[in-house]
Amino acid sequence: MKAHVTIDRDVAIGDTHERLFGAFVEHLGRCVYGGIFEPGHPEANEKGFRRDVLALVKELAPTIMRYPGGNFVSGYNWEDGVGPVEQRPRRLDLAWMSTEPNTFGTNEFIDWCREAQIEPMLAVNLGTRGPDAARNLVEYCNHPGGTAWSDLRRAHGWEKPHDIRFWCLGNEVDGPWQMEHKTAWEYGRVATESAKMMKWIDPRLELAACGSSARNMPTFGVWEREVLEHTFDHVEFISLHTYLNNYADDMPSFLASADLMDSFIDEIVAIADAVAAERRSDRRLMLSFDEWNVWYRTRGKREGRTVPGWPVAPRILEEVYTMGDALAFGGACISLLNHADRVKAACLAQLVNAIAPIMTETGGPAWRQTIFHPFAQMSNLGRGRVLKSRVESETYATNYYDPRGTQEHRFAMPTVPYLKSAAVHDRDGGFVTLFLLNRHLQESLDLEVELRGLQATEVALARQLRHDDLSAVNTKDAPDTVSPAALEGVRIAQGRLTATLPAASWNVVRLR
């Protein structure tokens, strides 16, 4: 099978924003406790942060970290997580049916972010709380001092303001599973009033309103429109979430499903711009894709996602990712890169243990899941100007459907090209990096890339991720079963790159 790609130095989609390469830490299962934070672990530092996890996070290279939820935030009292640890209350968390000990809270999270050199992104509770708690949290975090909330932060030991810029106005408020789920009108009002007060305290804030929690939500589209009618002048971002799935056990369709993210993004851009047009506004809202990943094995019904008895940090959502999952995930990375003009923030959900690229054993080691690799490559090598890729490739028909969507909210999937690709030009470093997914399960792909106006003459790096068995996984005892290897035979001459991409493979080629 053959494919041809054309890229041109002067035909660009847009520049990647640093925040495109974010991830997410929620109080969920063992993401915080036993994940990033485990006092007493042999690798824990004096703050209880696991150094082995920090080292893997550094390699993964996320740039912004969303916290503390997710569903969790819609029932969270932020005041429970600050102040002397021994005085903090234990609470039932109704999002994940567990007990929250509150030994890790906002200040510890900020310390962890500073240590990891990652920008924090905070979500406020617009479920069981509202604008008042939200503005108090902003005052606690960002006001220098001289008021009750800011002086409380100082009394807690954090003299300098945290200076948190990016805030999410609630989480998945469109979903009936959310604590104090709201209609678009109810949420639009609450989000607007929260935004106003939060920005009166700190005008430098950048705010994201909740868009749809999935494209197959019955309210998708109508939700965005109504929420933006309220919030348009008060926010910079509208959020969206996607979890790719293989419920149907149909690998070709699963690998195609990342293309639905492309449609989802385009549709939300259209709605945001339509709201702008109605107001005669040239303001352009950006998209915060603040939850995305592959997730289906540990999803399903609530019973399958929780452990009885209200445990602390239960082993839930510990999805073990396969080689096949890493391919679908790579497709999602390409979708994000190819929308760098409007997706200016994105968070891989999540970071450790719960649907995560990094796994740990409580008291034991940490290792990389299969999906770790495409993300690390995208984050480390995918920064710059994304060039438009004109892809000529054979296509295939898919049977994609999401059994969680109701009949009328399933989306038909058109045929998709076997090759999915993105190209990023790092003009400062003089690199062009290609991200290439061969979705054909049996055939390798002879690729030719025509590089117009680009001076690349040399292959600086060529890596592939593949395994004969698409169900192969990485485990504590075999952590490198699926890991990148050299992609041999990549050549560049007279502005043309040639390579053979193995069947069912994710590939990264960097030229200079």
Ligand code: AHR
């Ligand atoms: O990331 C896991 C959960 O998925 C989040 O808590 C929620 O926002 C989404 O439904």
